[in-house]
Amino acid sequence: MLIYHGSFCVIQKPKIEYSRDKLNFGKGFYVTPLMEQAEAWVARFKRTGRNAIVNCYEYDENKVCQNYRIKKFKEYDDEWLDFIIACRNGDLIYQEYDVVEGGIANDKVFNTVELFMDGLISKYEALGRLKYQQPNYQICFINQEVINQYLLFKGSSEK
Known part of the structure; x- marks a missing residue:
C-alpha cells in the first residue's frame, strides 16, 4: 500500500527520534494512506511560507x-x-x-476531546458527538525497526 507523510522537507529515512511527544498515538512517525489528508497537512506549511512536501512510501502491512x-x-x-x-x-x-492505526484527532475532533478532558462534557456526550465525524486515517510507527525494514521511500512532491 502507498502511504504519505506531509512535511516541509523530503524525508527519505524517517527517524522517530525527531517526533514530538504527547501526540495522538504517542511519539512516532505519522503517515496516512489518504493523499488528500497529507495535502491538507502540508497546507499549514504553505500558509507560513515554508515548503510543502508530500513524501510517499510503500508499506507492506501484511508482513508487519x-x-x-x-x-x-x-x-x-x-x-x-x-x-x-x-x-x-x-x-x-x-x-x-509497534504500530498504531486509526482515526485522527484533527482540530474538529480534538475540540470535542478537549471538552471532555476539561470536564465540560461527559464521555457519553463526547462519544455521541464523535460518531458524526468522518474519521481521517493515520498510521503511527512507534518502532524504528518497522520503519527501517518495511517503509520504502518512493518519492516526494512539492504542493
Missing part, C-alpha cells in the same frame, strides 16, 4: 502484522478516546505497540 504488535482503532469509540487522552497526557501506553 506477522511480526509486530499492531493496534487498530476501527472507529471513534471509548477505547480510542481513552488511548488518545492517555497519549496526549504523556502516558507511555503507546509503547505496548
